[in-house]
Amino acid sequence: MGQARKPKGIPLCTWRHILMLCVISFAFVGVLARAAYLQIYETSRLSSEADKRSVRIQGIDTRRGVIVDRNGVELARSIPVESLWIDPKTILKTPSTLHSVSWKQLANALKMTEGELKRFVQERKDKRFVWLQRQLHPELAKFIHRLDIDGVYLQKEQRRYYPTAEITSHVVGFTGIDANGLEGVEKAYNDLLIGEPGKEKVIVDLHRNVIENKGVVDDAKQGESIALSMDSRIQALAYRELKAAVLRHGARAGSLVIVDIDTGEVLAMVNQPSYNPNRKDQRQPQLTRNRAVTDMFEPGSTAKPFTVLTALEKDIVKPGTLISTGPGKMRVGNHWVRDGVNHGTVTVTKILQKSSNVGVSKLALALDDNSFLDTFYRLGFGLDTGSGFPGESSGRFNVRPNWSKFEKATMAYGYGFQVTPLQLAQAYAVIGSGGIKRPVSFLKLDKPISEERIFSKSATQKVLAMMETVVNEGGTATDAALESYRTAGKTGTARKAVKGGYGDEYLSFFAGISPVSDPKIAMVVMIDEPEGDVYYGGDVAAPVYSNVAEKALRLLNIVPDKIEQIVEAKDSKVVNRG
Structure with missing residues (x-):
């Protein structure tokens, strides 16, 4: 047998191998x-294209400021909520979504x-x-979040919440769906409360979820909180009593205003009917308007003290000066000024106590026109109070150039011009x-904004x-007397003006000041169209x-001044017996 052939070795380097390596x-x-090349020369363009697909500028939410009363009790605050929005284009990309159980x-x-x-x-495809x-x-x-439907998203927002609801609604007001003030203090101080949203740069994924924060572009400015002059304890008390009175007398509406005499702050302001600002279905114009600052009325006999004040200022009369009011009526031009009864000859003090139209008309006619009108102008009638409250009326005080003596006489007892409850309360505070x-002021003050004698x-x-x-005793408002505090005031009962004259509906008022020894509050109560025979x-x-002022003064920690009278009376009796 021949020797076996040795196999050839595999070459380490062939042309094919060289070609593949090349x-x-x-x-x-x-x-x-x-x-x-891309890293060095195309960096800017590629980064720009990437940013267009993933980098977003989104807002930084700012929280609306809190509204509190003068004691720090919250009246309005913002609470976090979520709102639902959709991307129709994304939803319609997957037609099966519209037939799913989740849908x-x-x-x-x-x-x-x-x-x-x-x-x-589909209509918004x-x-x-x-x-x-x-x-x-x-x-x-939470339920919608668990459904996890592509194209259906939740977004965080804020909703305004009002803990005291209808009790403070006419002063605090409310905001719209986008947190802008629409009524009341919310509207008046919207720019202060709302703040300024910020901006930040973020990177988002395919589903628009934020995966990285790239930093703040503009800082957010949080809304400022404000403290109102209102005392929520007195406000609740006033609300309860006014509502009870309106229901008891079957009245159409009512308003009550309390002003701090020392500072001009509004301590309470309520209206009936009221509404709950937390419920959108109750935000109807006839309910939401603040009647105490928007509605005008003829003040009736509550205006008589201003005529008497002018007569005293001009030194025409003194409190004890006798004025003849008999026989209970007086002809002025072609018209009659009448009293309910014939009071005869009475002092100027009695004219106010008995509310004599004839007596106060005689005082007005004894004054020159400029002096008489100047009193009303100085009190601010015909001008708004400067409170800044949205929709505040300036009343109506327009005197004709050739006005008659009868018009002057009727103005003396509150007809021929119109005021708001707030204007009247400010006048009594004077x-x-x-x-x-x-x-x-509707804002809490440490001292008055300004003062003018x-x-x-x-x-x-x-x-x-x-x-x-x-x-x-002997006056027209004995039911206004307080148990512990001396009170001064004036009643008013005015017929409501209708087309062509006056109708059979009435407005009933009481404007008062307490306590007399050191006045702290001025209050106006107005009841619109009480039913039945009781309307004075x-x-x-x-x-x-009476019900509101007694408790309000105690809440304000005001020392009773009737106790001094009682003690003085007892001491006097002891001396007399001695």
Whole structure:
């Protein structure tokens, strides 16, 4: 046998091997060169394209400021909620979504049929953002989140909440769905409360979830909180008593205002009917308007103290000056001025105590026109109070150039011009302050904004003493008397003006000041159209004043001044017996 042939060895390097190595090398160098080119020369363009797809500028929410009363009790605050929005284009990319169980559950949760929800989406097929429902209930938001439907999203928002509801609604007001103030203090101080939203740069994924925060672009400015002059304890008390009076007398409406005489702050302001600002279905114009600052009325006999004050200022009469009011009526031009009864010859004090139209008309006619009108102008009638409250009326005080004596006489007892309850309360605060006028404020103050003496202290103190007789025995407002505090005030009962004259409906008022020894509050109570035979201010409005003022003064920690009278009376009896 021959020897076996030795197999040839495999060559280590062939042309094919060399060719493959060259191809791989050239490919690697090409990729490396391309990568280097992109990294060095195309960085800006590629970063820009990437940013367009993933980087977003989104807002930084700012929380609306809290509104509190003068004691720090919260009256309005913002609470976190979620709102529902959809991307119709994303939803319609997957037609099966519209027939899924989750879609049916979503429709049921929103109280819609599947067909209604489907049509809603299809009608907006080209849009990328559509609100479906705002400010969801927390449990509903959780349920929708669990459904996890592509194209259906939740967004965090804020909703305004009012803990005291209808008690403070007319002063605090309310905001709209986008947290802008629409009524009351919320509207008046909207720019202060709302703040300024900020901006931040973020990176989002395919589903628009934030995966990285790239920093703040603009800092958010949080809304400032404000403290109102209102005392929520007194406000609640006033609300309860006014509502009870309106219901008891079957009245159409009512208003009550309390002003701090020393500062001009509004301590309480309530209206009937009221509304709950937390419920959108109750925000109707006839309920939401603040009647105490928007509605005008002829003040009736509550204007008589101003005529008496002018007569005292001009030194035409003194409190004890006798004036003949008999026989209970007086002809002025072609018209008659009448009293309910013939009071005969009485003092100026009695004119106020008995509310004599004839007596106060004679005082007005004895004054020159400029002096008479100047009093009303200085009190601010015909001008708003400067409170800044939205929709505040300036009243109506327009005197014809050639006005008649009868018009002048009727103005003396509150006809022929119109005021708001707030204006009247401010005017009575002037009497209580000894002739000093202070601007009205709905914000808490440490001291008055400004002060202006418009009447002498002597004259206003005399009028205050005369008004005290109205509340005491023999006056027209004995039901306004307080148990522990001396009170001065004036009743008013005015016919409501209708086309062509006056109708059979009445407005009943009581305006008062307490305590007389050191006046702290001025209050106006107005009841609109009380039903039945009881419609006089002394019967309808005066009891409301008594119930509110007694408790309000105690809440304000004011020392009772009737106790001093009782002690003095007892001491006098002991001396007499001795």
